Amino acid sequence: MNKQSELEKYTEYGLSGTPEIKADEKKYWLGEFRERVIFALTFEQINRKEAVKVIEEKCKDERIDKLIVESSVLDTITEKFMDLAHKYDKDYKTIDMNGTNKEIALVLASNEAIDERQVLIKELPKLPDEFYYAHSKKLCKKHMEELQKKSPMFMDEFEEMTLLDKMMGIKCGVCEVVKK
Secondary structure (H helix, E strand, O other): OOOOOHHHHHHHHHHHOOOOOOHHHHHHOOOOOHHHEEEEEEHHHHOOOHHHHHHHHHHOOOOOOEEEEEOOOOHHHHHHHHHHHHHOOOEEEEEOOOOOOOOEEEEEEOOOOOOOOOOOOOOOOOOOHHHHOOOOOEEOHHHHHHHHHHOHHHHHHOEEOOHHHHHOOOOOHHHHHHHO
């Protein structure tokens, strides 16, 4: 067995840095241990419109203490997540992984070990096409109920039509899309 002297150890630490526990794991999860990660998004997912909505829902989880974004994510996208972290009183930071991590773009983590089993999802929840094209429009009662069943996460983006709307000639956004 080859034992290094204390002087050799200190010299090696000085040249290459102090050895880290699970360094590869921490590089993959943006500086966090896997057991502290509650949710993560890939680079492909973070660029989707639905990502902000999903992260907002996840930020309501009280176990989450921090939101970490890889520094190569576009500033326009990063700002949205920074605003969410501020809104839900979570610590926020960007981290530069120097190109060592080409998969994970965002991590929601705890300060304690949580050991969440499923932190990556294959596909983000998606707004059904008929609602996507009717975005920012009012919906009839039938389509509001349908949206509640299919994608309740997106309910706050639509309004139910009132009697006054109907009298003014405003049409349901989904009904109009279906007609076309």
